[in-house]
Amino acid sequence: MDAPTRSADGGPHGRGSDRGWFTPTQPPDGTGAHAPAVPPALPPAPAPPPPPPHDRQRAHEQQQAHEHRQAHVQKRAQVQRQAHEHQRPAEPPPDQGFRPAPDPVPATGAAPSPDAYALRRTLAELEPVADKATSYFYALLFIQNPDLRALFPVAMDAQRDRLFKALLTAARHADDPATLTAYLSRLGRGHRKYGTRPEHYPAVGECLLAALSRYAPDTWNEATEAAWVRTYTAISQIMIDAAAEDEEQSPAWWQGEIVRHELRTPDIAVVTVRPDQPYPFLAGQYTTLETPWWPRVWRHYSFSAAPRPDGLLSFHVKAVPAGWVSGALVHRARPGDVLRLGPPAGSMIVDHSTDNGLLCLGGGTGIAPIKALVEDVAEHGRCRPVEVFYGARHAGDLYDIDTMLRLQRAHNWLSVRPVVSDGPTRGLCGELPAIVRQYGPWPAYDAYLSGPPGMIRSGVDTLVGIGIPSHRIRHDEIGGLMAAAPR
Numbered sequence: 184m185d186a187p188t189r190s191a192d193g194g195p196h197g198r199g200s201d202r203g204w205f206t207p208t209q210p211p212d213g214t215g216a217h218a219p220a221v222p223p224a225l226p227p228a229p230a231p232p233p234p235p236p237h238d239r240q241r242a243h244e245q246q247q248a249h250e251h252r253q254a255h256v257q258k259r260a261q262v263q264r265q266a267h268e269h270q271r272p273a274e275p276p277p278d279q280g281f282r283p284a285p286d287p288v289p290a291t292g293a294a295p296s297p298d299a300y301a302l303r304r305t306l307a308e309l310e311p312v313a314d315k316a317t318s319y320f321y322a323l324l325f326i327q328n329p330d331l332r333a334l335f336p337v338a339m340d341a342q343r344d345r346l347f348k349a350l351l352t353a354a355r356h357a358d359d360p361a362t363l364t365a366y367l368s369r370l371g372r373g374h375r376k377y378g379t380r381p382e383h384y385p386a387v388g389e390c391l392l393a394a395l396s397r398y399a400p401d402t403w404n405e406a407t408e409a410a411w412v413r414t415y416t417a418i419s420q421i422m423i424d425a426a427a428e429d430e431e432q433s434p435a436w437w438q439g440e441i442v443r444h445e446l447r448t449p450d451i452a453v454v455t456v457r458p459d460q461p462y463p464f465l466a467g468q469y470t471t472l473e474t475p476w477w478p479r480v481w482r483h484y485s486f487s488a489a490p491r492p493d494g495l496l497s498f499h500v501k502a503v504p505a506g507w508v509s510g511a512l513v514h515r516a517r518p519g520d521v522l523r524l525g526p527p528a529g530s531m532i533v534d535h536s537t538d539n540g541l542l543c544l545g546g547g548t549g550i551a552p553i554k555a556l557v558e559d560v561a562e563h564g565r566c567r568p569v570e571v572f573y574g575a576r577h578a579g580d581l582y583d584i585d586t587m588l589r590l591q592r593a594h595n596w597l598s599v600r601p602v603v604s605d606g607p608t609r610g611l612c613g614e615l616p617a618i619v620r621q622y623g624p625w626p627a628y629d630a631y632l633s634g635p636p637g638m639i640r641s642g643v644d645t646l647v648g649i650g651i652p653s654h655r656i657r658h659d660e661i662g663g664l665m666a667a668a669p670r
């Protein structure tokens with residue numbers, strides 16, 4: 184099957200995206216030349232194997248998926264031709280009695296493009312049945328491409344909607360190429376660790392379209408399908424290009440041997456690993472970790488120290504109830520165990536081009552990247568005021584307060600304030616954002632937030648409310664946060 188490859192133009196809205204996602208091919212010599220614009224139709228898909236008799240519902244789903252796939256394959260060649268010939272209409276497609284899109288205004292503030300308009304209508308219709316569409320998408324993907332199942336974790340309950348949701352998120356931001364490209368490039372680089380290859384993208388795209396057309400039938404028509412084809416092609420191309428570029432300079436993953444494991448509280452451990460090759464990152468960033476006990480289950484963890492001369496990497500991990508990876512890292516991992524690490528990510532890094540102060544909010548293990556930021560400022564040797572508010576529910580949960588107070592004693596530009604929301608304390612009592620507001624305003628400060636998603640959301644709202652412009656507020660990735668459990 185043909186697949187998108189590295190593109191010459193690459194951009195999400197370049198003419199290249201009009202080719203349809205099946206059209207660019209990866210030639211055997213890897214030169215990146217593209218195949219003819221309209222590919223031949225796929226052969227009919229093989230019938231799925233007979234299901235076990237006890238699983239009728241699943242059998243029914245699978246049969247439907249198969250039938251749908253057959254119809255889809257027959258229609259596809261025609262759609263591809265239309266996608267290829269499609270010229271962007273000057274006006275959005277005529278209203279056919281569909282519900283309005285949930286968010287008709289794109290991030291740029293301009294009117295949505297016709298494609299974005301069509302995508303959003305699909306999404307509005309899909310929203311109430313998103314779970315079913317996701318299940319159908321994966322059922323179809325694994326029936327049609329059994330070899331792809333091995334790339335995913337055995338149990339996908341908590342995580343399985345992330346791929347699907349990201350596709351939808353990308354579609355939502357179709358009119359904001361800068362944000363979209365940055366997001367998708369990171370995603371494409373991160374996919375190298377899963378073993379994703381360019382030829383996998385068309386398979387995923389076909390199943391996505393099949394799920395969309397099935398679960399958003401009222402808004403689905405050929406023009407809509409062509410819009411999704413163009414968008415998915417563009418998304419894939421950005422991810423593939425970013426992965427290919429990354430391949431020239433970085434491994435797909437690193438191995439890291441645990442060299443130290445320190446239990447700070449019954450459920451928080453500081454884990455230090457030695458990567459098998461140099462691991463470049465910036466203070467404030469995070470990575471993904473896979474443990475030997477849960478293959479292909481990756482979770483995000485922030486670096487708790489700025490890059491060190493010995494190359495060691497440290498993480499603060501809190502074991503959440505029934506948490507797979509965090510539980511293993513806190514209660515099972517020991518020196519000598521080997522983890523896998525994905526590439527670094529995250530934009531919560533210090534802007535060294537300004538002398539603004541740093542206002543830092545760290546909740547729970549969110550203090551880990553804040554500590555790394557403090558070390559980074561110290562290493563740069565410029566005396567910028569750094570105000571850290573370190574929040575936890577109970578005083579006993581402030582597991583790293585001694586380290587932070589030691590840093591405060593060492594640097595007269597640093598101030599650390601513990602904040603406890605529940606129970607007795609000799610420090611400040613209340614919710615972190617409210618306390619920070621009391622100490623404001625913060626006119627000459629850039630803000631950095633890390634911790635549970637709820638704390639970050641209310642923290643950002645508070646800081647914007649007291650006049651810190653949003654471009655001077657940095658925090659862990661929102662997409663990742665929305666997908667991840669609280670910490």
Ligand SMILES: Cc1cc2nc3c(=O)[nH]c(=O)nc-3n(C[C@H](O)[C@H](O)[C@H](O)COP(=O)(O)OP(=O)(O)OC[C@H]3O[C@@H](n4cnc5c(N)ncnc54)[C@H](O)[C@@H]3O)c2cc1C
Nearest residue numbers: 483484485500501503506507508509548663667668669670
């Ligand atoms: C950018 C980013 C950086 C992160 N950095 C860190 C870090 O430095 N240290 C750290 O410890 N974590 C961090 N996390 C959270 C981490 O990625 C995992 O989500 C967390 O460790 C739980 O993973 P798990 O596999 O153990 O739990 P899962 O198996 O994913 O979840 C098990 C169950 O526990 C629930 N659950 C999850 N968290 C909690 C909680 N806090 N309280 C109660 N129930 C919960 C889940 O909803 C689920 O039902 C970060 C997350 C992001 C997005």
Ligand code: HEM
Nearest residue numbers: 331334335342345346349350373377379383384387418419
């Ligand atoms: C446009 C295409 C795609 C998008 C937008 C996308 C998006 C995502 C996202 C957001 C995640 C969650 C974890 C992360 O951030 O890395 C993810 C995970 C994953 N993706 Fe993709 N993906 C795409 C294509 C593919 C393809 C073609 C494959 C190969 C089969 C693939 C395989 C995986 C795997 C194996 C995971 C891990 C799943 C898990 O942890 O449960 N993805 N994808």
